[in-house]
Amino acid sequence: MIAEETLVQELQRGESRPKAFEVLVNTYKERLYWHIRRIVLDHDDTDDVLQNTFIKVYRNIEKFKGESKLYSWMYRIATNESLTFLKQKSRKMGISDQELKDKMVENLQADVYFEGDEIQLKLQKALATLPDKQKLVFTMKYFQEMKYNDISEALDTSVGALKTSYHLAAKKIEAYLKEN
Amino acid sequence: MSSQNNTMKKDKKNSFNTPEGYFESFNDRLMDRIRKEETNEAGSIIPKTDGFAVPNGYFDEVTPTVLSKINTKEPKVIPLKINRRLYYGIAATAAIFIVMFSLTWESNPEPLTFDDLANAEIEAYFEHTDLEMTSYEIAEVVSLEEIQLNDILGDDLEDDIIMEYLDENVDDIEELNLEDIDYD
Numbered sequence: 276m277i278a279e280e281t282l283v284q285e286l287q288r289g290e291s292r293p294k295a296f297e298v299l300v301n302t303y304k305e306r307l308y309w310h311i312r313r314i315v316l317d318h319d320d321t322d323d324v325l326q327n328t329f330i331k332v333y334r335n336i337e338k339f340k341g342e343s344k345l346y347s348w349m350y351r352i353a354t355n356e357s358l359t360f361l362k363q364k365s366r367k368m369g370i371s372d373q374e375l376k377d378k379m380v381e382n383l384q385a386d387v388y389f390e391g392d393e394i395q396l397k398l399q400k401a402l403a404t405l406p407d408k409q410k411l412v413f414t415m416k417y418f419q420e421m422k423y424n425d426i427s428e429a430l431d432t433s434v435g436a437l438k439t440s441y442h443l444a445a446k447k448i449e450a451y452l453k454e455n
Numbered sequence: 456m457s458s459q460n461n462t463m464k465k466d467k468k469n470s471f472n473t474p475e476g477y478f479e480s481f482n483d484r485l486m487d488r489i490r491k492e493e494t495n496e497a498g499s500i501i502p503k504t505d506g507f508a509v510p511n512g513y514f515d516e517v518t519p520t521v522l523s524k525i526n527t528k529e530p531k532v533i534p535l536k537i538n539r540r541l542y543y544g545i546a547a548t549a550a551i552f553i554v555m556f557s558l559t560w561e562s563n564p565e566p567l568t569f570d571d572l573a574n575a576e577i578e579a580y581f582e583h584t585d586l587e588m589t590s591y592e593i594a595e596v597v598s599l600e601e602i603q604l605n606d607i608l609g610d611d612l613e614d615d616i617i618m619e620y621l622d623e624n625v626d627d628i629e630e631l632n633l634e635d636i637d638y639d
Contacts, residue, residue: 293522296522296525297518297522300517300518300521300522301518304514304517304518304521305514308509308514308517309507312507313505313507316507318507318509318510318513322513322517325517326517326520326521326524329521329525330521330524330525333525388507388508388509388510389506389507389508390506390507390508391504391505391506391507392506394502395502395504395505395506396506398501398502398505399505417501418504418505445499445501448501449499449500449501452500452501453500
C-alpha cells in the first residue's frame with residue numbers, strides 16, 4: 276500500500292495525478308461508502324454522494340495542506356456532502372429534517388439492499404432519534420471502529436467531547452431498544 | 456503513629472491472599488476492560504452489524520464510474536503551439552467579431568433588466584440554491600423599515616388604477632365601510 280504522503284504528492288503533480296487518483300479511489304471507496312451509507316441509508320443515494328465526494332476531492336486536492344490526514348479530510352468532505360444531500364432532499368420534498376429521517380427508516384423495510392432483522396430496524400429507528408453529531412460519532416466508533424483521534428480530525432471535535440457524545444448515544448440507543 | 460504502624464504490620468501478616476499471577480496480569484485485564492467499555496461490548500443489547508448490503512460487484516464499478524466522470528468534466532487542454540498564419544487568421548476573425556458585436560450592441564440600446572429573467576429561472580435558483588436561511592432569519596436580517604410596499608409591487612400605484620380596481624371588484628361601495636373622517 277502506497278504511503279499517504281507520497282500519494283498526496285502524486286495527486287498534486289500534474290502528470291501522475293490520474294494514476295494516483297485511481298489508487299486513491301480504490302483505497303478509500305469502501306470505507307467512504309459505508310460512512311455515507313450510514314448517513315443517507317439508501318444505496319442509490321449513497322452512490323451519488325460517494326461519486327460527488329470523490330469529484331470534490333479531485334478538484335480540491337491542490338488545496339489540501341496536509342494539516343490533517345488525507346483520510347480524515349476525505350471523511351470530512353463525505354460527511355458534509357451527505358448532510359447537505361439530506362438537507363436538499365428534505366427541502367425538495369417540503370418536509371422537516373426529522374420527517375425525512377423517519378421516512379428514510381420507514382423505506383428500509385422495502386429496501387432490497389437492507390437485510391437487517393427486526394432488531395436492526397429498531398436500531399435504525401433509535402439512531403434516527405439522535406442529533407446528527409451523536410449519530411455520526413456512534414456509527415464511526417461502533418460500526419466503522421475508527422479511533423477517537425481520527426474521528427476528532429474528521430469531525431473537528433475534541434476527543435473528550437466525542438467520548439461524551441458516544442456514551443450518550445449508546446445509552447439512548449440502549450434505552451430505546453429496551454423500551455421498544 | 457505507632458498504632459498506624461502496628462495496623463500496617465498486621466495487614467502484611469494478614470491471612471488474605473490473591474490468585475496466582477493476579478498482579479502480573481492486572482494491567483492487561485484493566486486495559487481490556489477499558490477497551491470493552493469504549494466499544495460498548497460489555498453486555499450491550501445493540502446489534503454488532505446494521506444489516507446494510509450492496510448490489511453484487513458494486514465496488515468493482517465505482518472506480519471506472521468515478522474516473523469517467525472526472526475525465527468528462529475536466530476541461531480539455533489546448534496546446535499553445537500555433538503557427539503564425541493561424542495566429543493572423545484568429546486575430547482577423549476576432550477583429551471582425553468585435554466590430555460586428557459593437558455594432559449590434561449599439562443598435563440595441565435596451566439594457567438587460569431583472570424582468571428579463573424568466574420566473575422559472577428565479578424559482579429554479581431558489582429551489583436549487585442552499586440559502587441556509589429560514590424566513591424568520593431573513594426577517595431578522597432585513598428590518599421592516601427597509602421594506603416598502605413599492606419594493607414588492609415594483610411600480611407606484613396610480614389613483615386611477617386603484618379606482619378602476621375598486622370599480623371592477625367591489626359591488627357595494629358601502630362594504631368598504633368608509634367614513635369621511637378628516638385625520639388632519
